[in-house]
Amino acid sequence: MGRKISFLSYSQASERVSKMGITSKADYLARYKECPGLPREPAHLYGEEYLGWDDYCGKGRGYYTFEEGRDAVIKMGIKSLSQYRVRCKEDSMLPSFPRKFYGGEYKGFYAFSGQENLKYASMIEASKAVVLLGCKNVVEYRVQCHQDPLLPSSPSSFYADEWKGWPFFLNMESILKTTVDKYATYDEFVSILSDLGIATSFEYNARYKEHPKLPSQPHVIYMKDWAGWREVFSANSGLYSTWQEAKVMVSQCRFTTKAEYLGGCSFDGRLPRHPDRKYKDFPGWVTFLLPEKYCCLDDVRCAVKIVGVKSSVSYKEVRKKYPLIPSHPERMFADEWVDWCELCDIPDFYSYESLQQLVRSHGCFIIKDYVRLISKLKDPKIPSSPEEVYPQWRSWYEFLEKPEPYTLVYIRGCGKGWVASVREFLKNQRSGQEKESNICRFIRGYIEPYDLGSSPQEFLTRKATDVRPFKELMSNQANRKAGRSLLLSVNSYLNEVLRNELTIEDDETGELVRVDGASNPFSTFEYKSDGSHGPSETTKPALAFQYVDAMKKWMISDTATTFSDLIVLHQFDADYFEVDGSLIDDTDPDCVFKKQGDKYLLWFPGYWMLAYTLISIPARARQVAYNDSGEFDEYIADIENDKIVWVKNKNPLAKCKSRQAFIQRCDDNAWGMHFTSNKTSYLGDGYDVPWAPETLVYWMIRFRKWQEKYNSIKRSKPWTECTRTNLNEGQLKRKGANCFLFRAFKEEQPPAYTARLSERLAAALYFTQPRNLSLATFVDGRSHGSLSHYESKYTPHCMRVSLITAYVMEFGLPIEVVMKLAGHASVVMSIYYVKVGAAFLRRRMDEGEKLALRDQAYAAQEMLEQNRLDELTHDLIANSELALQVLRAGNVGSTLVRDYGLCPYAAARCEDGGALVGGTNIWHPVPAGYLGIQNCVRCRHFITGPIFLGGLLSLWNEISLRLNFLSEHYFDFEKEIENWLEQIKVLDELEYDMEQIGGFFDPKERSRIELEIRKLQSEKEGVAKKMDMFLCDIQAITKQINECKALIAEQTSKDEAQVQLVVHDQNEIKIEIEQTSLFQQLNEVCINASIFQSASADFATPRRSQMIDRMALINKIRPAMCSLSEKEQLAVGNQVTKFLLQRLKTWGRVDQLIDGHILLEDLGDDERISKEELDELLTSKAPRLLDLIEVLV
Structure with a gap:
């Protein structure tokens, strides 16, 4: 078994000290030996865990939150850290060491005391600035610190809570190494001391001048490697030469934390106090402390404490990283085994019934409510994963006393025999989810209560079946439409079973004969609807475009160019994933990460990019989530010199002529989108949209490159292997395979996105909503870094409704254009998504109208x-x-x-x-x-x-x-x-x-x-x-x-004889007032003057003519409009504008040409206008006055 030397953990020691009634440091030093396992200096042993004597003695467990503590400090009028150290005892809710207690929330004492910080927020930042100034000692700092107004005059006081001494602050290690000829490395220094026979620090101070390369302050010169004189003089006097040798002894002692090792390693003089510094190939504290062999359950228990296992599920996950841990300790050490709670030191939980009653009393209706309850009560008897604790557990629905969903998973009675048959039936059915729900409702509401057969074959061959309960089941549905849907789904399924399993072919005649007595008792049922119509528009609320736009700009500001610029998105914990340190590239501005102890946490932008896409284009979340990245396409969009270009894909797995990417280049060199699927057409290969927001194109390219680097894949994922779709087996086969752009981290397929999108959209709304308007809510008193605390009634689908409404009502896009953007199969479907009282809209009448x-x-x-x-x-x-x-x-x-x-x-x-x-x-x-x-x-x-x-x-x-x-x-x-x-x-x-x-x-x-x-x-x-x-x-x-x-x-009749002035909300023509360029406005008035006799272009014609002449002059063409009469200017101006619009396609391009932002020579091949063409149009000696109809064709 070996010798076990172990101190109590911080929480155990604190609890023991509290029970002993110790209230001061003097009292503790007099009595700590009464309890084995208590260290003499807890501050040294427990390091970051130690939060001061009050906390250690258990006198102030209920500390303020950061915000509450800050408010208390401001109220007390404390202005400096030294004042705080003295006065914090006036309020027992204030921690002695706020930097340790509040961790990342603490941004320096100035912020904590509500003062405006005019200096560098942290000592590290100030130290970097000092290095740039070139200060080499304290005197130089005193003289030069005024050159940078952000540097404090007394850094040791200003950064008192993180001060590590002047050598660290001035980075003297690098200064001395470059200015003094000393031994370059710590190992050389240690070696020369061994050669000189220097064995103590006193001897060193007396003799170091004998050798010119020995520094007077070795702890400064070798700051990074310095671990004390003991390590220096023991380096060549019997310490274990490798960490593997040291591990053999350490594993016998069963140290479970770094603190325990530091407190007990002195029992063996060969153990280094700082093995992480001693051994260059040190593997980390977890690997170093884990037992080498597992001879008894105590060894396993020690390993469980080291890796922090808290359940059987996390135990299995940890074994993937540390395979030497026994896979089944309950079998390997059956004689000692009690249960997982005993092994993982899990406290006794409430009984299932007691917990259920507790949850009910606090009004928990969903899993999120349960999580909040755990956070609120902080009761260790409430398990975080009750499904792993209680053997009688069936589902969250049953636990929270909610009806279970009608899916095959929740069929448990005699209906189990139906499951395989129903699953086979659903493989080739459209609207599979609806039919599954209806059939499961049929089984649970009719078959199981009346015990009508353990299989569909048994049910269909019964001699007599009472159908009255089924009729009652249909009538009890939410509405007659739901009842009719239930009947159709059940009949479709039962008829399929009759055809495939209860019908045989006569060997002699080939006639199909049904098994005797087999019949569908509902085949003659009719269930008519009540004639009521569904809503004429979607029931989802529409969000005004200004709020959608504000969300976009909050997620990605106009100045952002890399993922490191998206600072507001980095605050949420759910977007960080633990990765190996080798994956981190701190030179890449798209690599956002943070470090917690020895762990590296990489920020995954996928969920936010999905949310950003959803509020940028009117597509369904499912469509967006399953789009292709284009990683294996022949050509792909890329960013070169801050410009978006179309290049040959250098990926060795790229396929010839493959074009699956979400971002595509259209025939006119503009950027468009390709969707791999569409709700109204699962059979096809998706659909294309010849337009994409340029900003979205840029960020989709950056995200694809991030995925290629940090979440790479080696193959296209077959749709048949995707587990989160609602497609049947046949549809999945037809879809083939794709490299999913929005794949989850360390997966090949998209994640379950609905909840993640809802939380992120709610957070974006919460931070952008006007002060007097509540669009989203946040649970008070919770951490803003937890996305589960944000809620909003505006769901991901509401974003689609909002964008379609904005495109139609605010931007005035024709319905047929919106159809293309939204992926709709008909005009009616696009109109359905317009969340307004109007059912028809035209932006403006054209000339023919x-x-x-x-x-x-x-x-x-x-x-x-x-x-x-x-x-x-x-x-x-x-x-x-x-x-x-x-x-x-x-x-x-x-x-x-x-x-x-x-x-x-x-x-x-x-x-x-x-x-x-x-x-x-x-x-x-x-x-x-x-x-x-x-x-x-x-x-x-x-x-x-x-x-x-x-x-x-x-x-x-x-x-x-x-x-x-x-x-x-x-x-x-x-x-x-x-x-x-x-x-x-x-x-x-x-x-x-x-x-x-x-x-x-x-x-x-x-x-x-x-x-x-x-x-x-x-x-x-x-x-x-x-x-x-x-x-x-x-x-x-x-x-x-x-x-x-x-x-x-x-109007309902041409023969009406009265004036009608009441607007019906289902049939409305919409005429928009739109902002245009001056040239377009002038042209509109001129065109109207050519059509309507009452219209006058007296003010418009001269101004438009001036603009056309100016455009000609800029392009080195002789101006001609000024030499024409006003009538001729009107006709020729209309002709010139019509010509320009035909060539340039859009008013935007025409305006650019008229304003001189582009020249004729800048136009592309499909827009090309020669100077001769325009000159001939302008300088005809006898300009032909166009017929009115010709102008407008």
């Missing part, structure tokens, strides 16, 4: 002239009912028809077209506006309707352009006034200075400027008045456009 609307205005005039008012009035709206009555009276000769509406008084009643005068029956004249005193759009006699919608929109755009010009004029006035005010401010300061020195100040200049400001203010107010007038016109036109939309939505 404008022509059609213009023709409708002509048709309206023709109806009026032919007295066919009954066909017209139901398509009209009016500002007053009286106007419609006048129109219906049939005074055709008095009706004036314009592009934007009708006047039933032939423009003769403008003087009373305004509002009432007070409480009288007298009417004001119609307010003047853009149209002058005949401002129809604000007149109470005005009549319009959907047939005039084109004219109304044309007028709206025309006034909007004028407002644009006026606003420029207005802001010019403001800027000029601001400049004058700055000059007055300067003169005021000059006047003050002159008064101070008794000089004379001449106020004439200031008076002149003030006069100029008053003049400018007057001019500005004039412009503002005109802007107000035009804005009122726009408001009136907008109201009429909205009423036209409402009328379109509510």
Whole structure:
């Protein structure tokens, strides 16, 4: 067995000291020998575990959290660490050593005391800065520290809680080695002492000058290797030469921690005090302390303590790393074996029933609630993994008293005999999950309660079956649709069993004959639905795009370029995985890691990249998760010189002509996306989208490269081996194999992502939500680094709904485009996901629709002239009912028809077209506006309707352009006034200075400027008045456009004889107001002027012509528009714009060319416009005025 020398663990020692009633250090030193296993100096033995005498003696177990402690320190007014050391005893809840107690949360005493830290937060940072300054001693530091304002004048006081001495702070080891000719290594130093026969530190201090290469301060020169004089003089005097030899003795002593070894290694003079420094190939403390042989259960128990095993499951995991540990100690040492709790020192837990009652009393309904309860109560009698503790355990559902899901896993009674048959049936079924749920509901709700057969064959061959319970089961479903689905699934399954297992072929005739008595008792059942319709839109809540965008920018800021820049995402513990130190590359900015003791924890960006993708594109989480990385594709996207390029894949496993990657290059050299699957088409090879956000493309490339380096794979993963899909066996075979981009860490397939996505989206919402709006919640008092404490009603699927809604409603994308982005099979499906009251949307009418609307205005005039008012009035709206009555009276000769509406008084009643005068029956004249005193759009006699919608929109755009010009004029006035005010401010300061020195100040200049400001203010107010007038016109036109939309939505018959103004939420036309470039706005007005007779391009045509001439001049083409008349400019300008739009495809590219951001020579091959083509278009001697229809084709 060997000799066992062991100190108590910190917790055991602390508990023993508390029971002994020891309350002070003096008392402890007098009595610690009463209890074997107590060290004389606990601070030295327990190292980081030791948190001060109060904690060690058990006087202050309930310490504050970091936030509570900080608030207490601020309240007490403590401003320095020295003050804290004295006064922390005033509050027993404050720890003596806050840096040790709070660990990573503690960022220095300044932060802990609520003071603004104007110095380096840690001693390490300050030390690096000192090295850069070149300070070689304390004196030089005192002189030079002021050169860096972040360095404290007294670092030993400022960093008192982490101070390690001046040699460490000044990095004197490297300084002395480079400035003094001393032995370069610790081993050389030790060797020469042996040669000189120096055996004590006193002798060394007396003789070191005999040899010029011996330093006076060896503990500084060899700081990293220094372990004390004892190690120096014993290095060549009998210490074990290898760690393996030392391990033989150590394993006999059964040390279980480093602290125990340090406290007991002195019993054998050959054991080094610091083997990790002594032996260059030291394997780590766990391997060093583990027993070499396992002769009894005590050896296993020792190993369990060393590796920290707490359950049988973790024991099996540990054995993968340390295979010498016995695989089955319960068999190997059966005579000594009690149970796993005894082996792992697990406390006695509550009984199953008691724990269940406790959980119920605290309102735990899900596993997450149970985890929170453990954290809240901190009761060691509550197991963290109850499924490993209780033999009667069946499932979490039963434990939490919740109904078990209807899946094959939870069939336990006589229905077990059905499982294999049902599983075989589901292999080739679509909607497999729904059918599995229905069949399991049938088995558990009908077969098992009434004991109707241990197999489907037995059930189908029964002589008589009571079907009434089954009818009752169907009627008890949530709705009739669910009942009908249950019947269809059960019949489909039972009929399949009849065909495949209860039907035989006659050997003579080949006729198919059913086994005697075999029949489906439900084959004649009919179950009609109640006729109710499902929701016309998704029931998932939509999140406003501004919040989705805020989440994206929180996850990945605009300035981020590597994963190390994503600092806000590094705070969550669930994203770190323990890895071997060899995998860490501290020179790689994408390698984010932290170190805990001897462990390296690597940050895995996969879950956050999945969440970021989900809020960037309107795809389903399942679609995104199962996309391909492209690691084995022939060509692949990459980043070179901060640019995204398409390159040949250098991976030796790359396959010729393979194109599976999520990020693809489209035919027009733009970036697109490839999805490996789609909910509406599992049979195909996925689908492509010829668009992808550029930022998403960049981060997907970085993530793929991270996966290749830190989570590499050697093959494509066959879908048939994927265990987390909802596809049947046939569908999985058709899918082939993929290199999954979002594969889990150390796996080949994607993880179970739903919960992980929900938590991360909730955390992102929590940190970005407005203060007065609750979009996500956080459990108070918990660690912000635990993702399980964040919750939100906005699920991953809500992100899809939100993006589709934003694309349609905010961006105005056509439904057919959204179909492509979302992977929908029909327009109806895309509309279903639009979370608004509208069921139809168009962003803007094209030129052809404008022509059609213009023709409708002509048709309206023709109806009026032919007295066919009954066909017209139901398509009209009016500002007053009286106007419609006048129109219906049939005074055709008095009706004036314009592009934007009708006047039933032939423009003769403008003087009373305004509002009432007070409480009288007298009417004001119609307010003047853009149209002058005949401002129809604000007149109470005005009549319009959907047939005039084109004219109304044309007028709206025309006034909007004028407002644009006026606003420029207005802001010019403001800027000029601001400049004058700055000059007055300067003169005021000059006047003050002159008064101070008794000089004379001449106020004439200031008076002149003030006069100029008053003049400018007057001019500005004039412009503002005109802007107000035009804005009122726009408001009136907008109201009429909205009423036209409402009328379109509510018309149910062409013969209606009344005006309709109620908007139905299922049928609405949407007209968006969008922000465009100035050139596009000018062109819109010019096009309208070519269509509608009432439209005017007087302001738009000259400005557009100037911009076209400027573009020509930039491209070294002679300007020609200025030499044309206004009519010619309108026609030629329309022709030039149409030509540019046809070649460049998008307004964005046209705007870039017009503004001079790109030149003709910069255009690609598919956009190429030669100077000759444009010059010929502009300089024709007799420019051909295009026909209206030709312009718009």
